[in-house]
Amino acid sequence: xxxxxxxxxxxxxxxALAILATYRIVGMIHIFALQSFVxxxxxxxxxxxxxxxxxxxxxxxxxxxxxxxxxxxxxWAIRHVSIxxxxxxxxxxxxxxxxxxxxxxxAFWVSLSLQLPGKAVSNLVLPCSLSTVxxxxxxxxxxxRAVTQVLGYMIMENGIFLFALxxxxxxxxxxxxxxxxxxxxxxxxxxxIINHINEEFERAPVAESRSExxxxx
Amino acid sequence: MLIGIFLILIHWLFVFLLAPLFVxxxxxxxxxxxxxxxxxxxxxxxxxxxxxxxxxxxxxxTSWVFRAAPVVALASVFVVxxxxxxxxxxxxxxxxxxxxxxxYLLALSRFFMIASALDTGLSLEGAGASREAFFSCxxxxxxxxxxxxxxxxxQSISLSEMIGVNILIPWNLDPVxxxxxxxxxxxxxxENCRIPVDDPDTHLExxxxxxxxxxDHSGVDLAYMHYASAVKLFLFSGILVMILIIPFQTGxxxxxxxxxxxxMLGLAVLVGVIESSxxxxxxxxxxxxxxxxxxxxxxxxxxxxxxx
Numbered sequence: 001x002x003x004x005x006x007x008x009x010x011x012x013x014x015x016a017l018a019i020l021a022t023y024r025i026v027g028m029i030h031i032f033a034l035q036s037f038v039x040x041x042x043x044x045x046x047x048x049x050x051x052x053x054x055x056x057x058x059x060x061x062x063x064x065x066x067x068x069x070x071x072x073x074x075x076w077a078i079r080h081v082s083i084x085x086x087x088x089x090x091x092x093x094x095x096x097x098x099x100x101x102x103x104x105x106x107a108f109w110v111s112l113s114l115q116l117p118g119k120a121v122s123n124l125v126l127p128c129s130l131s132t133v134x135x136x137x138x139x140x141x142x143x144x145r146a147v148t149q150v151l152g153y154m155i156m157e158n159g160i161f162l163f164a165l166x167x168x169x170x171x172x173x174x175x176x177x178x179x180x181x182x183x184x185x186x187x188x189x190x191x192x193i194i195n196h197i198n199e200e201f202e203r204a205p206v207a208e209s210r211s212e213x214x215x216x217x
Numbered sequence: 218m219l220i221g222i223f224l225i226l227i228h229w230l231f232v233f234l235l236a237p238l239f240v241x242x243x244x245x246x247x248x249x250x251x252x253x254x255x256x257x258x259x260x261x262x263x264x265x266x267x268x269x270x271x272x273x274x275x276x277x278x279t280s281w282v283f284r285a286a287p288v289v290a291l292a293s294v295f296v297v298x299x300x301x302x303x304x305x306x307x308x309x310x311x312x313x314x315x316x317x318x319x320x321y322l323l324a325l326s327r328f329f330m331i332a333s334a335l336d337t338g339l340s341l342e343g344a345g346a347s348r349e350a351f352f353s354c355x356x357x358x359x360x361x362x363x364x365x366x367x368x369x370x371x372q373s374i375s376l377s378e379m380i381g382v383n384i385l386i387p388w389n390l391d392p393v394x395x396x397x398x399x400x401x402x403x404x405x406x407x408e409n410c411r412i413p414v415d416d417p418d419t420h421l422e423x424x425x426x427x428x429x430x431x432x433d434h435s436g437v438d439l440a441y442m443h444y445a446s447a448v449k450l451f452l453f454s455g456i457l458v459m460i461l462i463i464p465f466q467t468g469x470x471x472x473x474x475x476x477x478x479x480x481m482l483g484l485a486v487l488v489g490v491i492e493s494s495x496x497x498x499x500x501x502x503x504x505x506x507x508x509x510x511x512x513x514x515x516x517x518x519x520x521x522x523x524x525x
Contacts, residue, residue: 003391010392010520017512021505093505101512101519108523124392127523 004045009128011038012162013104016135016155020100021093024085025078025147029071032151036066039158046125046165054173062161065180070154070187074147077191088144096142100135107131116166125166132159150190157183225299225309232298236451237261237444239485246489261447268440276433278338286333287434287441293326294448302377303455304477305470311377316364319376320357323408326445327353334430345429348500352414352426355507356407362514363401366393367460369521380459394460396517401457403510407503409450412492414503454484 015035022028040063047055078085089096107130114126133156140152164176241258248255257263275283299310300319331350334342367379370393407414410427419425431442458480465476498506 007392007395010396010516013516014396014513017509017516021509023502094508097505097508097512101515104516105519108519112523124520 005042006124008038008042008045009124009162011035012042012158013128013131013135016132016139016159017097017100017104019151019155020096020135020139023087023093025087025145025151026075026085028087028148028151029074029078032154033067033071035155035158036070037063039161040067042162043165058173058176061177061180065184066154066158069184073187073191074150077194078147080195087148090142090144096138100138103134103138104131107134125162129159129162129166132156132162135159146190146194150187150194154183154187221309224307228299228303228306228309229295231303231306232448232451233444235481236448237265239451239454239481240447242482242485243489243492246486247493250490250493261443265440265444268443269437271436273436273438276337279333279336279433282329283333283336283433284438286329287438287445289329290326290445291441291448293322294445294452297322298448298452300376301452301455302380302459304474308377311375313373313375316368316374316376316379320360320364323449324353324357330430330442333434337433339433341429342432345426348426349430352407352503352507355504355511356404359400359404359507359510359514360408362511362518363397363404366397366514366518366521369518370394376456380456380463393517393520396513396520398457398460400510400513400517401460403506403513405450405453405457406488406491407507407510409446409453411450411488413495413498413506416497419497451481454481454488458484 012035015031015038019028019031019035022031040059043055043059043062044051091099108127111127111130116126136152136154136156136159138152139155140149143149143152238258238261240261241256244260245255245258296310297319300308300315302308327349331346334346334349364379368374371379373379406412410417415426415428417428419428427446431439434442458477462476462480466473467476
């Protein structure tokens with residue numbers, strides 16, 4: 001089972017890296033959906049010997065919320081706003097990939113000196129969750145569009161969720177559900193805001209110049 | 218001594234008889250996906266025979282470099298093939314650090330190819346040479362990162378021990394090896410000019426990398442070039458398949474050989490499927506693909522180091 005958890009963790013980091021190298025926003029959203037799906041499967045492997053209703057509920061809610069609903073809302077936002085689908089990074093893709101791999105190395109190095117309480121099922125979960133958080137953070141700060149920043153935020157949240165799985169036993173279900181709902185609402189609101197920003201700009205005469213300098217979306 | 222020579226001959230026979238078949242299989246898969254019947258899988262052999270019966274024509278502006286390149290290309294893959302264990306055939310040439318020899322022999326043949334392309338004085342070949350030089354820099358980075366990761370995993374720097382039949386590292390769906398396999402697959406596609414990087418079929422000079430560099434070669438020289446690139450593809454696939462089949466070793470020579478050949482067949486189909494389902498990447502995006510390959514291998518390296 002440990003090998004499956006390890007593989008899941010590595011896939012999550014790999015998808016974060018792949019998002020860093022993707023040119024199209026739609027492609028980013030699809031990879032994010034895949035990442036969330038893998039993330040949703042990890043609890044099954046983590047608690048394979050004692051599969052409780054709670055584990056199944058968490059896994060299914062994660063897959064449905066993050067793997068299906070959030071990508072759907074983001075895709076809907078993109079379709080409605082009819083924004084151009086290229087990602088515009090502050091730093092180039094090649095540099096992003098190299099910096100991303102350095103961040104991963106940093107996360108692994110930091111995790112060497114982190115000792116967590118509780119049983120360690122797979123020791124890859126901690127460094128991989130840290131790497132995912134860092135990569136999500138990097139996507140947030142280096143990609144200029146509103147949608148990509150939402151995506152970066154979601155990837156960061158995926159990393160935090162992976163981290164939370166380590167402390168699964170000490171965390172009440174209600175809080176987990178609350179967090180998931182918060183995220184869902186946050187993405188929903190962001191999608192609506194993106195939509196409205198666009199409508200405002202369509203009416204505003206400064207739309208052209210704004211998109212040159214402001215990089216709102 | 219005699220047995221050693223015999224083993225070398227068997228190794229060469231195996232590689233050089235099967236290599237064109239591998240290319241033929243890829244072409245066949247591509248034809249199947251395009252809804253065509255396609256040429257026979259033995260077509261590359263016929264092409265080689267046809268080319269070797271033709272006369273070589275040399276431009277007056279070329280020097281000996283141009284004539285040396287096909288020979289060097291074929292000779293270097295001849296030597297490289299001795300270092301790679303294939304199925305139950307152990308590598309006849311193995312010593313500590315032979316991965317460096319492998320990488321640099323390939324680099325040597327590439328250097329001569331680039332030099333011969335520049336020697337013709339044709340601007341298109343110069344463009345192809347420049348691209349080849351740039352992409353091979355990046356793919357070499359990823360290749361070495363893969364080798365370093367494998368060396369850390371197996372605690373040895375000889376290719377035969379890193380991927381060989383005698384070493385059974387606890388695979389167990391070890392995710393590090395998944396990363397190495399994925400990264401090495403991208404390197405394979407890039408080094409052998411397959412589709413996301415270069416199109417082996419196109420004859421549009423502006424987009425070609427490898428094909429444009431051999432535009433001026435003809436006759437036996439062209440046959441050498443084609444043969445060398447087919448063998449190179451076969452050898453890279455051999456390394457990849459050897460990494461993949463480590464957990465399926467049974468100890469029975471016949472079964473192991475069948476597993477290896479099945480693996481090669483599967484890889485040929487996979488390359489064909491990728492070639493038919495993907496478009497060539499834009500040239501400035503190839504760089505990112507190769508950097509991704511490097512990042513994957515680096516990630517595997519970090520995990521290996523981290524586990525201690």
